[in-house]
Amino acid sequence: MGCAMTQSFGWVPEGVDVTVPDASRVYDYALGGVHNFKVDREFWDRAERVMPSAGLIARANRAFLGRAVRWLVDAGITQFLDIGSGIPTLGNVHEVAQDADPAARVMYVDIDPIAVQQSRSLLSGNPGAAVIEGDLRRPAQILYHPEVLELLDFSEPVAVLTVAVLHFIPDSAGPASILSKIGDALVSGSYLVVSHVGPDSTPAGRQAQQQAVKLYENTPTPVILRDAEEVAALLGPAFELVDPGVVSATDWHPDPEEAEDPPQPAALVVLARKR
């Protein structure tokens, strides 16, 4: 272990790279969480400097996630597969889902092993929720993972959440084909939830966004912006969009209490149903 690391992160075990920002920890910090490192905090502070709306976008996204899960439970969904689930603080899917229906089961998947480990310790003792390490770019390994098959019954509808993660999947990795493979594994009546960073509505906003995107280029998870049409195109024919279609997070079944929050056009969301 290098000396510099020993000094600043004395308690961090060897083998964990705390010298580059990590998407899950940056996001945790953006939401006000404390499960992050200095490098993550500095990174986010810089992003917010170039793009002051970044924090609000993150919040709008997370708030959407909660509403979407509640909506799905109301629609009769009791099984969730949350891919790119992140650090399990501040409004978990299983908390929301099991609050609405104690029988709900949630499988978390993330590519970051630390986030997975934290989820694991948080979920111990909860038979209805589990976590595995997995890569959205290899959907088969997630869908046919023994633990996933043990917790979720794919002969019944499942809601697959890819929330704030598809914008980390470049076109070269075939995001549409990934979603289509996921669709193949689902029975009709299942759902897919997507949120995705889109272009801002004003030229100034877009310029700020470009600078933030540049910052992300130096992390292990660069961001790709896609507009509403492109996001809809990712879904393919296996899914039909549920009203109101691809909209900004703040416009998706807004909480009447939050109606006055500023709109976030760059946080695109959509909920789709397996045909």
Add this chain to the structure above:
Amino acid sequence: MSDRAADAARPLSPEAQAVARRWTADVAAAGFLPAGRGRARAALEDLLRQLLDAVHAEPFNPAPGYQIGRRLVELRMSSPAVIGSTIALLAERLPELAGDPPGRRRIPHLMAGIAAGFSAAQRSAAVGAAEDMNRSEKLHWRRVQAGYQEQLRHTQLHDPQSQLPNRAHLLTHLTDRIATASPDARLGVGLLSIGDFAELSDTYGHDDLDLLLAAIGARLQQLAAAHGCFVAHLGDDLFALVVATGCLDDLAKAVDHACHALAASAPGACQPRIRTVEGLVEGPLQGTTAQAWIRDARCALGWARHDRRDRACYDPARAAADLRRHRLTGAMPTALDRGDFMPHFQPIYDLRSRRITGVEALARWRHGGQVLSPHDFIDLAEQSGQICRLGRSMLDQACRQAVIWREQGHRLTLSVNLSPHQLAEPDLPATVAGLLHDTGLPAAALQLEITESAAVEHHHQVINDLAGIGVQIAIDDFGTGYSNLAALSRLPVRCLKLDQQFIRQAPTAQAVTVLRHTRLLCQDLDIEVIAEGIESAGDERLLTDLGYTRGQGFRLARPAPAHTVTQLLARQAPGADP
């Protein structure tokens, strides 16, 4: 909880409700509210109610302030801006809600409590998070290490090409089985070697050979799963199969299956058939060692290859004989150094006069309290390249002895055997000449016996050179193999030693005919004939009747140490030696 549920039922004044709305808006502006705005407002109304209760409580107790500060953090309203806006809002609006001055005086104490409770909870949340991450990372790291270890274990225990268990794995497997064996348990181990592996490698090329090994690995693994046996890959062309057995047949069947699996493994269009050679060992399990099983199977495989058969089963008797041969080969160089080899001599008689006319020197090895005969060690000496040294030593010792007998007045012909390997040494004539010179034995008194074989043909020059220095050349074991009389006539042969098998077969008319004609032929060619293997009075009579004049055999005298022959010579009635 039930208290608060009751409180919640108690409505706040419209002014207080307005303050709660402001508070919610401020908190929402300060940070993310995971539970949503509606729930947040309900929770803050609740806190405001507790605060107002504390303002009016008798006697005054500032503790609820601290609890409210903590509760904010619990509600995940924990960003630094939350406490700032909370203090600012409450400092501004609480006095009017509190009403009377004594209540107002309590407000700063409650506010201090809120700030203290908030920062205490905030600090323990942060420290808790750090601990949590620390633990998560340690656990993660431990998993990574366990993963590496597992990977390492796998690589240590598996062949990289076939992914089958490797030799180390096989040894552990066997050791485990031995340790847990019931008294009557039996085991079979089969080693399968791909015949022509080198050719196969050429046919396939490197990459495809890897594919082939991977295909074989997969096939054998399937077989293992289906038949409940254990398979391993010991490198290159060598595979092992371990199976619980009742008898050897069970192992043979399992090996048959494995051979079929191997034969069918070849991928690709050309599909050369994969042929295997197999070594099998089967027996009780208890009290054995893993190494012994592999060694025995290897030994059986070696026999199969040596005997050019597809399969051989381990046989302890053959293994003991092999082991003895190996030990003898190993002991030979030291034995030669120490002079543990010496000649015995078998007299050759004139059948008419019953006088000794010559002796044949026969090598003996004093080894571990025994005296070994040539058939115990000549092959080994030839295979291990020590025959020339041994031959020279025999020749030297025998010549010296012959000189001693000559000095005692016995003009014997000394016969010494030459191995084909000795004939192949170009300096043999010079060596022989040197020995004759050193010992003083006349060349004519030495007869060198050459086994009749195709090799003789290749060494005409050496044989001619030997004859050239005056040594007599005899053909040994005549009639057993090549029997090429035409070749005989081209060589400077002075003597034929007729193999004893002719005499053994003699009662048949045919054999008698051959004996008669051989003698006549030799007479015509002016070649002397010595009959070997005379064991009975009948043998001797037959030979003399057919006109043979020379012979050796147990009936006349067995091979014996020099001093015994000296006594025989001494007992002979004095008379002119031929």
